[in-house]
Amino acid sequence: MPEKVALIGSGNWGSAIATKIGVNASACADFDDKVYMWWVRPALINEKHENVIYLPGIELPHNIVACPDVATCVDGATMMVFVIPHNFLAPIVPKMEGKFAKGAIGCSLIKGIEFEKEGDMKPILISDLLQAEMKKSDGAPVVDMSVLMGANVANEVAKGDFAEATIGCTKPENGLKWCKLFNTKDFAVQAVTDVAGAELCGAMKNVVALGAGFCDGLGYGGNTKAAIIRIGLKEMQKFCKVFYGDRQIKDETFLESCGVADLVTTCFGGRNRKCADIFAKNIAAGTPKAWDVIEAEELNGQKLQGTGTAQDVMKAIKAKGVVDAFPLFSQIHKIAFEGPPSPTH
């Protein structure tokens, strides 16, 4: 039986990835041709084959069929791709109950992280949250979850510029299935059996990008920025081992697209770097500006993720008593929330 694929999400990244999934589902006998994509305004996609709101100018494969009802979307699905804002999980996921196939597997493309709100302040993976939401009801199955992360500016991927990505999976055989679904000539996907490492990279890079932005804003050159990126990569690795050491964190993950490549892209482009650059310039000029003001002025309604993550990371490493092992994360937090270091430091 061919795999039945459902795409839960239809924003910028969801639509971009639909261009790869659609092509592969058409071309490869492993997959059912039709791919349902969850969206509230299906007519646009189903008539124009274009997401004019979130990915204008890109033709979507005609076997991508939009559907406003998530239960219909995942009916009988064996492979479910999640790419929705993670605050949609709680209202949306319960509607899928009893619909997807037994033994269905899932893949999260959601970049972000949650933290426990009290006690240990432990970081929680979005893929774990998704899994927990799906098995909430009595007798609901445990869906094996993978993630897809990497240096993936959505519009460039949709245009067909060459890009790479990483699947973090629990078992190599599931990794292979996901690679087959996503991999195209211009989108090279490799699997590593390390869900936590791959997913945490996608969230932690935004903290390092704040450091890179401070560096740019203060006019430091290539040496200093390279040092921040390198030390950042090592602290990301350490963070994964400290908090998810029981989950097969692999050193090689950090040399995959989800690790070093996504970090480099984010530290040279990206909204976190940009806003931190402005933040530092304002401090240096003696006219400090709050993060939410910069966010409102620069991001056109988009949200800054690095600042919230930096605060949560700080709480987590404090609760765990490992602040000293993270000098870069600590310094970034200090600059972002306690003003610049005094000249005597």
Next chain:
Amino acid sequence: MPEKVALIGSGNWGSAIATKIGVNASACADFDDKVYMWWVRPALINEKHENVIYLPGIELPHNIVACPDVATCVDGATMMVFVIPHNFLAPIVPKMEGKFAKGAIGCSLIKGIEFEKEGDMKPILISDLLQAEMKKSDGAPVVDMSVLMGANVANEVAKGDFAEATIGCTKPENGLKWCKLFNTKDFAVQAVTDVAGAELCGAMKNVVALGAGFCDGLGYGGNTKAAIIRIGLKEMQKFCKVFYGDRQIKDETFLESCGVADLVTTCFGGRNRKCADIFAKNIAAGTPKAWDVIEAEELNGQKLQGTGTAQDVMKAIKAKGVVDAFPLFSQIHKIAFEGPPSPTH
């Protein structure tokens, strides 16, 4: 007995590193205060304490004493730092014969690589060449050689902007000695017992930088460039293992400053990236321009290293029969020397 340090070289990078060595030799009882620096025009340094030709505007520590005679420079030296163009090795090194202390150790800051000219076309480390030159005469000692590599734009290091570097050494105790000599508050040096890995990174990064430049010149975005950098890092690692697998190549070397950090800096700044950007733009515009023309127009007398290294690397991997394991290096060579890939590729 305190270590007696000699600095053989006085160009831009040699003068920049003198600012760190001089400070440490003064401040730390492990070292003799006076550091000889080999240069043909000693009066400039010894009177003005500034290298007005290669590092204008930076005051050198007053315990850096220039000396035009290399034999006097290394007389009784126990630690020798080499930072001269590597075509100076053959004329200069023999003049040191019988002068430096028994058991003296050396550290090469020379970035580059040689290749055997026939047969296997095997890559030869400059640090090995240096060692071989020093032991050429009957009874001459074998000098244990380390290297210092990293993301180190010389003028930024001299100015005191924060930077990191990596010592590649054969034994941890020698690595520690070198760290003590180079390490300052604004120059963080760490040792890894991997001479070949650290040194090869310093040469191979220039090949990857050509790929990054092609990417920029053709207008590809962050995803593609990040992929080139990441695949480049992996091929650098593979190259080290294929040709120097017998020399303790360590995976961690590639996450040190000599690896990922120097590569990132070179792929975003640097002359190889810049000239490759222009080379690709000219091809795309239908007005191709030869490498030596671009070099003459853009580099103000400096030399392009990546192109020669790319050609030598290609010969070496061909001779070894491992071309297929290096798709990025091969493609870079193809674009640089055989014209762009045809549209049917």
